[in-house]
Amino acid sequence: MADSRSQSSPRQARAIAGLWKSLAGRRLATLWCLSRLAGPLVHRFSRREREVTEINLGEVYPARSTAERRRLARESLTHSTATMLELGFAWMGDPERVEASIQAVHGRELLDEARAEGRGVIVLAPHFGNWEVLNFWLSSHFPFTAMYEPPKIAELDAVTRAGRERMGASLVPTNPRGVAALLKALKRSEAIGILPDQEPDWGSGVFAPFFGRPAYTATLLPKLVARTEARVVTGVARRIPGRGFELHFLPADTRVYSPDEAESATGVNACVEAAIALDPAQYQWEYKRYRKVVEEQQGHPRHQEFRLY
Template identity: 35%
Template sequence: MRILFYVLAWLPLLALQGLGAFAGWLLWVTNSGRRKVALRNLQHCMPELSEAERTRIARASITNELTTYIETARVWLGPGASVKNAVREWRGISALDRAFAKGKGVILLTLHQGAFEAVAIPMSANYPFYGLYKPQKGAINDLSLIGRCRFGGQMVKAEAGVRKAALPLLAKDFGVYYMPDHDPPEGRGIYVPFMGVLAHTPTLIARMVQESGSPVVFMFGERLPWARGYIAHYFDAPEGIYDADVAVSTEAMNQGLELCVRACPDQYWWGYKRFRRRPAGEPNFYK
């Protein structure tokens, strides 16, 4: 695994994205489960689009997801100057500056869309961020720590829970980086709309905002075509995220995530079963 990562790390970005395109094509033509899930999600989340357009987005989404996996070796271990210079624009970065100016730490939220690490890791050269992680077995854990800390970012284990790991860091005016676009374990989420569909959504961020008083900023990394690099997008969170009502705050968080998705729907990972858990009495979403 280590050897493969180091070989991929030194391949040109165009070659890596070509491999991602081939892998995406292969997954699509074999009518994989990921393809079926992506089409189902899009049918419900973007019904205003034609079937042809949803199919195009689903196919592009799968290619972008696999490309992200393949590019990871380069982002973690590739030539430092090239990795930094691949971020062509820091669009809306003033939102992050305003947030840090408040002196209460920053909760930076991103999602499984585009090239999130390709912009987050270079960002850590200029802003004091911690990523929260649970240790994995094998070489991937070691390689991920090397890659994610290579420009000054730090990683902290969240074995006792994300909240317990994050709150002390926020109190010291650090930023914490988290991805909340997932289905949390039972008891740790509530049902609020996401892209027009009720989604079991983590309440963690709503609770952290109230306990820390930290501002929230959203970010996503857009992959440019033909290996031209990436654009990092930042913007302020909807005001509702600061509401003391957990349901209001959590729904506002999903609204922020939805803004990211609608800005670049081709690069969101539609193949994930985001709606697998349903409110009592509702049928299986994916049957």
């Protein structure tokens, strides 16, 4: 079995990389048409993605009808499909074409003002729209550092890293050495990127409300703010289907600056909620955001897996 996996993985990686390369020069309108064809198939045949998406939508939008949530689930999986098909465009497409696809940048002054004041900028970049286009723009216009975790298919590491670094981004590992690199970048008044909506390992987060339900949330942000006085903004690349993208940089919820980790994490989740409000269908709802829960047992927290999934 081990030999079979090791032999199939390179073939799979070559096929995926070849698909991205073949799509890199296609028009965004073509990629969106492909997404609209493939998205409903993903919704119908990818049971895991469909079920997790619908469960999450039921948790965060309980007041909406079942029909509305199912429609939103189909739209969300179509946008997720578009993001995957657009990776070749973002990573391998002609840089001038990628830059031209960004039709507007809202809130850039938040970044410029912070740097003019000699402060670093922490960009909270949730899984919304096409976050690789956001990375392209940030690394094109600012010294930019982001944490990087290699893909599950190891043979795609070189392709992924090259795509994300091609406009000058500096990628650092998700370990103490990477955190030290982020701190140094902020002290140089540069910009860094953080994913605010991934569950960290136990011991690296706290529970904070996300759409009213406790979600285990990373506590890296307050540590970085406390040591650098950086400004925090939320950044997303909202898709204009078939035509391009609009970047939105939003002021952070003021609670992110609290030295209290739980309060700061609450602010981080509020930032993600504000980004989702731009267009809920463009958020990647198939991620198990509520996987961990805390139950009180004899006065002590007990960690368990969230039973909905």
